[in-house]
Amino acid sequence: MFDYDLATIKLYWAKTEQPCATFDALVDIGYLDAPASKGHHLAVKGGLVRHSMRVTQHLLETRAVPEVSAYRIGMYHDLVKCLCYKTSEGGGFEYVQPPYPGHGVASVLIADDLGIHLEPFERAAIVWHMGAFGLDERQMEEYKASLRKWPVPIIFTHAADHLASVQEEVEAKS
Numbered sequence: 468m469f470d471y472d473l474a475t476i477k478l479y480w481a482k483t484e485q486p487c488a489t490f491d492a493l494v495d496i497g498y499l500d501a502p503a504s505k506g507h508h509l510a511v512k513g514g515l516v517r518h519s520m521r522v523t524q525h526l527l528e529t530r531a532v533p534e535v536s537a538y539r540i541g542m543y544h545d546l547v548k549c550l551c552y553k554t555s556e557g558g559g560f561e562y563v564q565p566p567y568p569g570h571g572v573a574s575v576l577i578a579d580d581l582g583i584h585l586e587p588f589e590r591a592a593i594v595w596h597m598g599a600f601g602l603d604e605r606q607m608e609e610y611k612a613s614l615r616k617w618p619v620p621i622i623f624t625h626a627a628d629h630l631a632s633v634q635e636e637v638e639a640k641s
């Protein structure tokens with residue numbers, strides 16, 4: 468579906484308007500090699516960046532957030548996946564607990580570690596990109612509070628991520 472080569476990836480990264488050093492920092496933590504999942508969608512080397520570009524594309528199509536934010540949210544929403552999958556002896560991937568809690572929260576913290584700038588609503592969209600899936604009662608209250616403040620970025624980011632994941636699973640089975 469997408470041109471997937473270094474030049475295109477760099478084009479997407481450039482649209483996120485970050486300091487030059489952040490691209491090398493992303494490469495250093497395995498951004499170009501990480502899978503998008505352990506065994507579901509795009510569980511292959513390079514799966515993460517392909518998934519991220521697809522989410523970016525869907526978010527751009529919605530016009531729900533400014534263009535630069537669509538690129539930032541799409542390209543950085545799953546940064547945690549750079550740290551939580553390692554190649555297993557059998558050739559697949561195994562899960563490793565990253566040093567930060569959560570999924571979206573961890574991605575925001577890793578972006579911060581790399582010197583990537585995110586606006587508050589971009590952070591919120593990344594934090595809650597899984598929607599309400601798997602939230603306990605307390606987290607649900609936190610989610611609703613964020614939704615009240617940034618409803619459009621949060622809901623459309625979740626929709627873009629969910630749509631991309633479903634498409635990738637369908638493609639994997641065809």
Ligand SMILES: [Fe+2]
Nearest residue numbers: 544545570596
């Ligand atoms: Fe995710």
Ligand SMILES: [Fe+2]
Nearest residue numbers: 518544545628
């Ligand atoms: Fe995702």
